[in-house]
Amino acid sequence: MKLSLLPGRSIPTLNVLLSNCLVGLRNMEKDLTIPTIPIALRSSSHSRHISYSLREVNTADSHELWGEVVVTLWRASMTSGSTGNAWDELTQRILVWNVLVDGEDHTAEWARREVVWNTT
Numbered sequence: 001m002k003l004s005l006l007p008g009r010s011i012p013t014l015n016v017l018l019s020n021c022l023v024g025l026r027n028m029e030k031d032l033t034i035p036t037i038p039i040a041l042r043s044s045s046h047s048r049h050i051s052y053s054l055r056e057v058n059t060a061d062s063h064e065l066w067g068e069v070v071v072t073l074w075r076a077s078m079t080s081g082s083t084g085n086a087w088d089e090l091t092q093r094i095l096v097w098n099v100l101v102d103g104e105d106h107t108a109e110w111a112r113r114e115v116v117w118n119t120t
Helices: 014-029 062-078 086-100 106-119
Strands: none
Touching (some): 014 062, 062 086
16 A cells, blocks of 8 residues: 555556455454544554564554554555545545544644535
């Protein structure tokens, strides 16, 4: 997904890939409960791994993991001219993520502003 953000030709099968990722995201959401208080983001969630940590178990909170997946998929969906229903589904989720992190995720906050601007 992150490779789809690079400049150049678009990925011809991106819509299929996004649809498959959405199936996995929906499965992940079955066990996810929405917290009642905002989530504090850890700055290390986007840190790069080093070779000896590649096989370590990810200790990220399930909410943080969900939010990271949503943001990554949403950004990838923005690179395609026609993403079908993927962009709509992911936009709803990125707005929920923005509420959960109280606007601390820059991409989610940008998405919220754009949605508000485009609906007014």
